[in-house]
Amino acid sequence: MAYTDTRRWRIFIVILVFVLFLLPGVNQADDGTPTTNQGKKWRVGYLQGGAYVDYPDQLRALLTGLMQMGWMEPAELPEQPESIETDYIWQWLSARSSSDFIEFVGDAYWNNGWKQETRIRNQGAIIERLNRGDLDMIIAMGTWAGQDLANDSHSVPTMVMSTSNPVESGIIDSAADSGRSHIHAKVDPLRYIRQLELFHDIIDFQVLGVVYEDTVEGRTYSALSDIETVAGQQGFSIKTCEAPHSGVSERVAAQGVAQCHRQLAPEIDALYITTHHGIDKKYMTELMEPLLQYKVPTWSQRGAEEVEYGALMSSARADFLDVGMFQARVMAAIMHGVLPGEIPQIYHEPKETIAFNLKTAQIIEFNPGLDLLAAADQIYEEIKKYVKHPKVEKQ
Numbered sequence: 001m002a003y004t005d006t007r008r009w010r011i012f013i014v015i016l017v018f019v020l021f022l023l024p025g026v027n028q029a030d031d032g033t034p035t036t037n038q039g040k041k042w043r044v045g046y047l048q049g050g051a052y053v054d055y056p057d058q059l060r061a062l063l064t065g066l067m068q069m070g071w072m073e074p075a076e077l078p079e080q081p082e083s084i085e086t087d088y089i090w091q092w093l094s095a096r097s098s099s100d101f102i103e104f105v106g107d108a109y110w111n112n113g114w115k116q117e118t119r120i121r122n123q124g125a126i127i128e129r130l131n132r133g134d135l136d137m138i139i140a141m142g143t144w145a146g147q148d149l150a151n152d153s154h155s156v157p158t159m160v161m162s163t164s165n166p167v168e169s170g171i172i173d174s175a176a177d178s179g180r181s182h183i184h185a186k187v188d189p190l191r192y193i194r195q196l197e198l199f200h201d202i203i204d205f206q207v208l209g210v211v212y213e214d215t216v217e218g219r220t221y222s223a224l225s226d227i228e229t230v231a232g233q234q235g236f237s238i239k240t241c242e243a244p245h246s247g248v249s250e251r252v253a254a255q256g257v258a259q260c261h262r263q264l265a266p267e268i269d270a271l272y273i274t275t276h277h278g279i280d281k282k283y284m285t286e287l288m289e290p291l292l293q294y295k296v297p298t299w300s301q302r303g304a305e306e307v308e309y310g311a312l313m314s315s316a317r318a319d320f321l322d323v324g325m326f327q328a329r330v331m332a333a334i335m336h337g338v339l340p341g342e343i344p345q346i347y348h349e350p351k352e353t354i355a356f357n358l359k360t361a362q363i364i365e366f367n368p369g370l371d372l373l374a375a376a377d378q379i380y381e382e383i384k385k386y387v388k389h390p391k392v393e394k395q
Contacts, residue, residue, distance in 0.1 A: 041101060042136040042335055045108030046090055047126060049119070049144025051250075053084045053280060054302070054320075058141065058162045060089065061324025062331070066102070069328055071335070073098035082388065084280070086141070087111065101335065108135055112144060114246045114277060123148040130154040137334060143217050144246075146171040150183045157340045160185035161327060164192075164275055169220040175346050184330055184340035186323070186347050192223035192301065195315055196230040196272065198354075199299040202313070202372060205270035207237050209296070211260040212274055213245035221245065222274035223301065239268050245277045253278030258286050265294040273300045273311055281386050284309035288360075288383075295364035304355035308384045312366065316355035316377040323347065353377030 048055055060080075066072045078092045087109065094106030110126060112119040126149065129135060137157045140149045146160035150171045166172045166185035173179030175189045199205075208231065212222035219225070224240075231238050241264050243256030257278040264271065271291060273279060279287065279302075288310040291298055300306035300314035307314045326347050333343050355378040361368055373379065 040136075041099070041103045043103050043105050043108070043134065045105055045110075045126070045129075045135045045138040046086070046141065047110045047112075047122065047138065047145040047149065048086060048141040049112050050114030050142075050246075050277070051084045051086075051111070052142060052162075052277070053305075054162050055141050056080055056084060056086050056089060057320045058323065058327075059086050059139075061320035062139075062161070062327045063089075063093070063097075063324075064321060065325040065328025066099075066331065068325070069332055071099060071101050071328070071332060085111070105135065108138075114144075114248075116247055119144060119148065127153045130156040137331070143169050143171070143220055146185060147217075150178075150180065150185070152180065155182045157334045158183050159327065159330060159334070159340065163187075163220075164223060165220045165225075168225055169216060172345065178341045178345060181339045181341040184334075184343050185345055186326065186330075187345050188347050188349070191349070192226040193230055195299065195301065196223075196227060197234070199270070199272070199313070200230065200234050200236065203270050203297045205236055205268075205297070207239055207268045207270070209264040209268035209271040210238055210240050210274060211243050211257050211264070211271075211276065212240065213276070214242045215246070218245050221276065222272075227272065239264060243276065243278060248277070250277060250280065254280065254283040254287070258283070258290075261287055262290045265290040265296055268296060271296050271298045273298050273302070273306060275301055279306070281305060281309045281384075282388075283386075284311075285385060292360070292363050295366075297364060297366055298360075304378050307355040307357050307360075307378070308380050309386065310357065310360055310383045312360045312364070313354055313356045313376075315349070316353040322350050356380070357383065359383045 060077055063077060067074045075097065078088055081088060090104065090109040093104035097104060110122045112122055131154055135156060138149060140146045140158055140160045141162055143163045146163050146166055147169060149158050150160060160166060160171055163169065163171060163185060166187050167174055172183060172185045175187045178184055210222055210227060212218045212224060227238060241260035243260045245253055257276055284306065298311045300311040303314050304316045330343055334340055354376045356368060356376040357380045359382050
């Protein structure tokens with residue numbers, strides 16, 4: 001058999017194995033217990049670039065998927081505090097979660113806090129530990145983490161989660177091939193293009209505003225290349241403003257975004273609210289003020305929560321459970337002995353729906369029409385105001 005035919009057959013078998021994981025019971029022994037080729041608990045570590053609102057949701061969804069598949073004992077995950085950190089989840093996992101197959105290692109949790117010096121220090125420490133054989137798998141949450149661990153300095157299976165564009169940020173070679181046998185990164189190559197095309201179909205804007213940090217990561221977070229692609233196809237222009245994302249506090253990042261919104265609002269007729277360290281529900285009132293004043297329609301790249309707090313519309317996603325199940329199946333495949341680089345990476349949202357804010361539409365004098373409202377899966381009648389949860393004193 002020719003080499004090409006052998007490779008095609010191998011790829012077919014790997015895809016078949018992964019597809020089988022989608023079917024309940026196929027990845028289980030006769031008694032219903034999952035099996036692993038390694039005959040041991042997998043010691044798992046975790047790295048994130050810093051706190052981001054999606055990271056706790058993504059991690060919790062992964063754990064829910066693992067529980068549903070039988071890799072962890074069913075349990076109620078800890079209540080999410082006001083913080084968007086993930087350390088509380090990892091502390092619970094290392095101390096209280098129960099699994100015959102997975103150990104979430106308590107001291108194998110790293111968070112760079114969006115600080116470059118911490119990032120460099122942690123990368124060195126993690127690579128050294130991975131090469132000692134102390135960990136069997138590591139979760140890289142976000143673009144920074146994926147960039148730091150998607151290399152040839154180690155060979156430990158690495159699951160890269162919650163990245164805007166792992167191809168453009170250099171984490172993987174392509175959507176079809178990570179480029180390294182120990183690396184897997186979920187990718188939806190057309191996600192932001194679909195958003196932008198739909199936004200333009202609805203609004204028919206001529207000048208689109210975009211706020212981003214002018215770094216490789218910042219351009220990736222904002223999906224700038226996708227914006228430029230759609231702009232070329234649809235014939236609209238782009239007006240950008242730079243705001244710091246990394247190396248600054250969340251508050252400073254938010255101030256930078258707010259300043260950009262004030263600068264852009266009089267000069268644009270729509271704004272794409274991108275993924276940015278400074279965009280959070282705590283600051284949405286301030287961030288939206290100039291956009292509402294100048295009646296600028298907005299689309300949230302991230303999703304429905306920002307629509308609830310004042311963005312005009314976005315793709316609607318009730319939760320991350322579908323994404324979590326996808327990642328859980330990837331993790332299960334790895335623990336069954338499949339190389340991460342051979343597991344399919346492409347993920348598509350199961351359903352394209354819209355979240356819409358009627359109050360925002362009223363303020364900016366935009367008439368959505370009955371067709372758009374009928375297509376909206378989540379409709380908000382008011383703009384929610386952020387209220388800080390009072391601290392509960394220990395008794």
